[in-house]
Amino acid sequence: MDKGSAPATESADAPLPRLGRSIRREWLLEEGMIFLNHGSFGATPRRVLRAQQDWRLALERQPIHFMIDILPAALRTAASELAAFLGATGQDVAFVDNATTGVNSVLRSLRLQPGDEVLTTSHVYPAVGKTISYVCRRTGAVPVHVAVPFPCAGPQEVVDRVVRAMTPRTRLLVIDHITSATALVLPVHELTREARQRGILVLVDGAHAPGMLPLDLPTFATDWYTGNCHKWLCGCKGSAFLWGNPESEAAQSDIHPPVISHFLDENWPAEFDFIGTRDYSPWLSVPEALRFLQDLGGERVMEHNRILARKGALVLQSTLGIAPAAPESMLGSIITLPWPGTETPSDEMAQDLRRALWENHRIELMVLCFDGRLWFRISAHAYNEIDDYERLAEVLQTHLPSRPGVG
Template identity: 40%
Template sequence: MNTLKRYFLIDAGVTFLNHGSFGATPAPVFRAYQNWQRELERQPVEFLGRRYSELMAGARQSLATYLGTRADNVVYVTNVTLAVNIVARSLKLGPGDEVLATDHEYGACDRVWRFLARKQGFTYINQPVPLPLTTEAAFVECLWQRITPRTRLIFLSHITSPTAAILPVGEVCRRARRDGILTLVDGAHAPGQIPLDLEVVGADFYGANLHKWLCAPKGAGFLYARPEVQDLLEPLIVSWGYEAETPGASRFVDYHEYQGTRDIAAFLSVPEAIRFQQTHDWDAVRRACHDLACQAEHYIRELCGQPSLYCNDSWFGQMVSVRLPDEIAPDSLKTGLYEEFRIEVPIIKWNNLKLIRVSFQGYNSYRDVNYLLKALRQVL
């Protein structure tokens, strides 16, 4: 796996253990991205005026095949926060309605729901999910303790941001469908980190980032919607796709794909990101990165004398969170690790716990784990 390091543009002087925040794009994918930008600038009218629909359709088909769904069920968006806003602002939620989530959700998306709840009068509930995570059945039952006849939507991360846990979203979606409840999955960390088949997951709506674990350029994400619920979604940005003069086969795509003049190079580079991972046996890369995460989790817990957040390693993938001693000052620790050791790793405050979240990608090695442990022994 060390051979992959040469493909990435990461500063060689930094031990980069934070792929989870913004990802990193391999040089071949980044070249494809820049080539698309040059192609646009060579003849902007040709590119955006005549070729736009064809180019986007091709990129969307490549993505849909990768995700196990039809091209008419996905649209490109810049990030998952935008995808969540599209769904949240489209649903006619009001007084008496409830949206149920866990207390492990990403802060930006929590803010979307809290903002709209205050504005529209519905209730946003973050159900506490205790640690350590034990079984999928226990997780689902914990979530269902807060289901009521007023629950309109379940909002759930596929892989949580603060705790790096892979949640059983498929089982949640199946049970929610049975109970007549809509589901929206935040898949920010899923594509590229775990195998993903959207038809198997069964969510009504699924938003994700592609710039993280798929290693596409920044500004590439998607929104998926089942055909049966696509008409519930209104365009967040109203443009030429609304009342389209030449409608496409999918009103969902018409409404949400074209948002005025913008750089679509990141979207068009996604097929190259998919090819890069397929070419480099990404299943093996994932396994190697998971092994690194297991090693890091074990030795950091041993160093800090803290219990695991998980009952076994099936709950996390290439990213893992470990509890730190309560007396740690998170900001000081993060600054010290970077300024003294040039280690880029997030230190998180979550639910009165202090966590270190370590991410591993194809450019990392056991040397990075050992260097992090060496630094932690000096600063803790």
């Protein structure tokens, strides 16, 4: 299997490692709630928060010595540890606050020309879509959103559609590794290969991928890859990275963080390492998040999460009589399924349903509107158990007749 692809060999019947409720106290997650939306903002374990606090205290004890003498090397050490996890080299990894910032760094640095096309799909994360629109309207470049149907027939359908939309004017492909609303693991290797054969730059938005799928970034051969540490890696909020492929001429030169500071034009990643006085503890505590994940089982815990999400989806499908929206080969540890009710789809309705599940049943679930239909997205991390999905299925089945309040 290519690292970064949805593994094809697992079956939903494979045994789970010993995880689940017994380790939930590692997180601060409120007692009694069913947390099925790790994907949106992650959840940070106590020990990672403690490590973050230790860094904050170290700064406050010796503010000048820390910022000038300790911080630069500590950041590079943290970057090297993160890079090792990603199959990369520390020098090629710049910390950023989040995937949105990673995407902004690239898009706002590129010197797009009038008529250049920036290609993405209809599944692009809305904030990324807006960043594309912003840079295009300032430069005269043209955003191209290729429609990819959902439900999705398979990876080849995505490749075919995106490749058909590539033209001699396509300058950049912005592709999600795992789409947000529709939770599809996209065929990044194939898309990158096709793009690079045509001289198209590639930026992968891997917001969800680190900690969900094993990664070996150089194998993607993209120009840039940005990913969050605060989602599936369980890092602190505000920890993410931008990888600039050292093999790509464009990736590390003239790419700047959105905040310009002292180190403008110094070699990558110096410019990213200092962006003014701020709290650098989320980045510094990434190694503790890596150790936490490793102690849970490393790649085995990622596998556990993907298997559990599939088992959960099967429970929901059979209880509610709904169909899967994507083949197994495109699934990770978030899965989007059709909402079983008949509400008129709208973003407001989706929020009403989410809020009702929370207020009435203490279930945190993402409900969303995509392509004119309502969907819901489940997630699985190490603290979840199959009865979380059974409970959700029971609530949806029992209470749907009393919509829109879901009970």
